[in-house]
Structure formats: C-alpha cells, structure tokens
Amino acid sequence: MQEMKPMEIERKSFEIIASELTVPLAAGTEDIVKRVIHATADFDYAENLVFSENAVKCARDAISGGCDIVTDTEMAKSGINKKILASFGGNVHCFVGNETVAREAERRGVTRSKVAMEHAAGLEKPCIFVIGNAPTALMSLLDLAEAGKVSPALVVGAPVGFVHVVESKERLLASGLPYIVARGRKGGSNVAAAIVNALVYAIRR
C-alpha cells in the first residue's frame, strides 16, 4: 500500500462520502455534514444533522469576527483546529476541569458541567457554545440563555447518549437560539469538533 499524503486521503475520503450519500443535503450545509461523516464513518448524520435558519452564516460571521468557542469537554477542545481559529482572533475555552469549578460544584451538589457553563456565561466576548458530551451542560446553557445571562452566537448541540440527551437537544431546537444539532441519541466530542472545524475551514478557503 503506497503512502498517501493526509490531504490526498482527505480529498479521496470526501469523494467516497459524496458518492455514497443517498439523501440530498441542504444547500450550504454539505461540507459540515460530510465532515461529520468523515469523522465517524456514520452516514446517519446525513439525516441527523439539523440547522436553524442562517445557522451557518451566523457561525461563520461570528468566527471571522474573532468570537471565542466554549466546549463542554477537553476532548472537543482537543479536536478543534485552534491554529486557524486563532488566525481570526478566536480562542477555545473549557472550564470543566477548572479547580474553582470543581470546588463550587462539590459545594453546591451540582454537576461540574453545569457550573462550567455558568463560568463560561461570564465571558465578555461573543461565543459559540459547543456541547459534544454532557446533556447537563446543554440544559444548563439553555437555562442561562432563558434567564438572559448568556446570548450564544451559535449552539452546537451534539451530546451523545441515552439519558436526557434527546430531550436536551429538542429543547435547544425549540429555544429560538441559532443551532446546529445532531438530533437523536448520537453525537460526541468528535462530532462537535468536526462541525466546528468545517465552519472554520470554510472561512479559511
């Protein structure tokens, strides 16, 4: 097997994905959906991913304007291309491992994910919130938004799992906030990072 360069592998992969897609993708969302399929080899995302009106434009404007990104996990933060984001002036934050957050969660008897979102709500810059794991983080964010304490430029809602996950995403869909959501049980930090990277790469080009 001959060695291919990473960019060649990626190009070839996207060709295969395009050739095997059996459902039409909404205009303007193609690169995002394909990048998620690229990250998971799971074609279910062609149907699971849903976008609020103008979500992609909202997100790209925010990123090219230098917005920051808040993730619920270190894993999602790891997967995001921070170099290109930084070229627009953006930074990625994840507060879940923060010691102040851990102590406060312990004291109040609530999850660290919840307290981490409260801390993130205090950031002064416009932010895109990216939830790839914890439905509690998404619920907490939606509580904060309803209370007028945060106004996300976009919410990427891709928590994964079996308990409260579907409900948290349906609540985001009904929230009036701009969103990109992996509907249903599926999602993950890799899915969340792939969505953000697709947005970032599209502006770089």
Place this chain on the structure above:
Amino acid sequence: MQEMKPMEIERKSFEIIASELTVPLAAGTEDIVKRVIHATADFDYAENLVFSENAVKCARDAISGGCDIVTDTEMAKSGINKKILASFGGNVHCFVGNETVAREAERRGVTRSKVAMEHAAGLEKPCIFVIGNAPTALMSLLDLAEAGKVSPALVVGAPVGFVHVVESKERLLASGLPYIVARGRKGGSNVAAAIVNALVYAIRR
C-alpha cells in the same frame, strides 16, 4: 427534568444499552463493548468490536503493572482517564504535535503520524498503543512491530474513515499482536478512549 448525578446517568445508560442489545457479547468483553456504545450511541459496535485471544487479560495485566499508553491523537489522549491510569503508574503519550516530530516528518516527506509512532517505539516502558484516527499511524506501528522495533502490550485499532482504514485494521488482525479492533470503517478517538477507559475502570473496581 430533575437533575441526575453523573454516576446515576451512567448506570441508567448502561441499563438501557443492555436492554436494547440484540446480539450476545463475548464473555469478558461486555463492559468494553457497552462503554463504546455509551460513547457513540451506535449499536453497530456490538458486532464491529473484535478481540484477540486473551486481549482483555493482556491489557489489564499491562495496565495494573503500570504500562504507559501511546495515542495517535491529542483527542484520544484527552478522552482517557489519566488519573486512574496514573494510580497504577501509567502515563499517556502523544507525539503527533511534538515539534521535533513535525520537523522530521517535513524533512523526510512522510506523515507526522508515522514519525510519531517511530518516536513512541523508542519508549522503554511496556506500552499499549491506541490508534483512534490515523490509518497511517497504525500502518507505521505494524511496520515497526514487523521489524522487531516495538512490541506493544496491546494495540487498540480504531482508526476511522474511508481510505486505507479497513486495510490497516485487517493487517492488525493478521499480525499476531494482541489487539482490540473496531472492524470496518467506523472508529474514532472517542471509541479508542472508551475502550481504554473500560479496561482501566474494570481494574479499579
């Protein structure tokens, strides 16, 4: 919706997974398969995950003996529970972002994933190699093992994608090395980390 503690959510999630599984799982592999399904909400892994004989015992002996772990991506490294691993004396390495590795890859005109594996092969401690993204990393590792330059305690083979991915995993299956493999196109850093965490959690208990 009432707030549940993370451990409650996890317990309930595993109950749902057990109740929805439609295929029997091989004895001794149940917790690993269920944790991967928990991380992906994708029941395909009940059939995709394959284990070499004694793979789980090999891996647990290595971890409880204090082996280190090498990952192909920072994302897989992020997802692994390093605290519990450290309690056995183990550490997690990822060389792909290393500057020396980047320069050497550039100079030789090969992928950073390949050079990163060569660096990892120089580690003196026994290591479990965990590939969650790059088939080039897995191919490079198998070349090194064939050349007698590395002897992994276990290889977790879970690269994801459409080009060289299936072939790299089939080569691992035929290599004679102890393995846990996500067969086919699917996999990912989240899958790789979930496999390692299931191994680590089973020893902690």
